[in-house]
Amino acid sequence: MSKNCAVLDSSIGKKVIMAITGALLFGFLLSHLAGNFLMFCGAEAYNNYSHALVSNPLIYVAEFFLAAVFLGHIINGIILTVRNKKARPVEYAMTQSLGEKSIASQTMIWSGLIVFYFLVIHLVTFKFGTDVSPASADGVRDIYSLVVARFSEKIYSIFYIMCMIMLGFHLSHAIQSLFRTLGLSQPKYLAIIKVLSILTGIGIAAGYCIFPIYFGFIK
Amino acid sequence: MNFSITLKIWRQKSEFDTGRFVSYNLDHVSPDMSFLEMLDTLNVQLEEKGKETVAFDHDCREGICGACSLYINGEPHGPDRGTTTCQLHMRRFKEGDVIYIEPWRAKPFKVVKDLVVDRSSFDRIIQAGGYISVNTGNARDANAIPIGKTKSDLAFDAAACIGCGACVAACKNASAMLFVSAKVTQLSILPQGHPERYDRVSKMVSVMDQEGFGNCTNEGECEAACPKEIKKENISRLNREFIVSKVKSAFSS
Secondary structure, eight states: OOHHHHHHHSHHHHHHHHHHHHHHHHHHHHHHHHHHGGGGGOHHHHHHHHHHHHHSTHHHHHHHHHHHHHHHHHHHHHHHHHHHHHTOSSOOSOOOOOSSOOHHHHTHHHHHHHHHHHHHHHIIIIISSOOSSOOOTTOOOOHHHHHHHHHTSHHHHHHHHHHHHHHHHHHHHHHHHHHHHTTOOOHHHHHHHHHHHHHHHHHHHHHHHHHHHIIIIIO | OOEEEEEEEEEOSSTTSOOEEEEEEEEEEOTTSBHHHHHHHHHHHHHHTTOOOOOOOOSOSSSOSOOOOOEETTEETOSSTTOOGGGOBGGGSOTTOEEEEEOOOBTTBOEEETTEEOOHHHHHHHHHHSSOOSOOOOGGGGGSSOOOHHHHHHHHHHHTOOOOOHHHHHSTTOBOHHHHHHHHHHHHTSGGGGGGHHHHHHHHHHHHHHHTOBOOOSOOHHHHHOTTOOOTHHHHHHHHHHHHHHHHHHHHO
16 A cells, blocks of 8 residues: 555544545535525525536536545545444443543434435435426526425425434534544633534534525425 | 442453353442452452352552453443542442443453453554653753653653553544553653654554554543543644644655
């Protein structure tokens, strides 16, 4: 194995990959959420924004990069989980929680896989989904109507909300873990980082849940 | 007042045996006994009955050597924080208690017999880089290099690690990162250990991985279980040292 591959395969190397790809994905979540808020500016604004994104030739580069980051995060996460399980072949008959172990921290792989499942459904529904109304003469896709139509199905909205809660759960441990893995946390700031991590998880989940709640249950 | 307890002890003939819990009733347990003295008492009784005694690690029985282990009722070194098993006393238990005693469980800590595990993987990590190669002189030279209070305290706190393996036992991933980070911190932040710091962290992490320990998921169980209260901030420092070491080596070649 070459020197660089060995670094990427090492325990800390893998953790660093998780942290960096996680940070990039968090950036994506923020920009996606910001875009979502255009839904409140009306169909035209949202559709034009969506059109501007997909009609930019750089979108292919961005999508390739994003897919690579997603895969890097998921594959590394699975490898780390498998290695961690292998490190303890015989389980204890009795264990007690002594430190900061939480439900979120212990179920990162499952909340992550649920979010991945959601991502596949999300892409099939919206990116590759059948439009409810045809594109306009200048080729602008009516993604707004598609989103409103999907969210008006209560079952879909509930599924979406549940997945976003899982995402928030994942983030509540992920953000603080990111700082600690990259060696950026100082003891005096750790308590603040942990609180911010939980608030970020709640904030992102709440931010994304606004849309299914508004279009599915209020409007 | 003396009391009776039930012990559920992990018995395993060798590394190749699957192992099982065996139940023992022990009467007349004095609250003044240490936990290990209680096991000694059980062993005397087993010996008198011509049965195989329970194997467990112990040495100084003063809480400083790191030989004793035991995962007692789901906690490494038992219910008291900041102490080793040998400093645990039976006054922490009461009449009728059922006490589960298990060995440290991790792939690199193979069970030798019953509650005794092979912790030589820690020795191999130390051999990889847990030393300094420069000549530091004699004892009288110790104060020749002035070291700031903050750094010396940090190094001293990390040096308190006795290498017992409770961190590995407590971690849900059987990660040895608290142990390795304590050694890296102790040596790397002092001037004497400074010249080899990046080479050291790289080699120690490499051996840690080869031994088959898991990865830290930042849950702090290790710090809570550590009898010497080694801080988890050391793991952040280990990560930082490792990242800098690899970045430096990438640019130097």
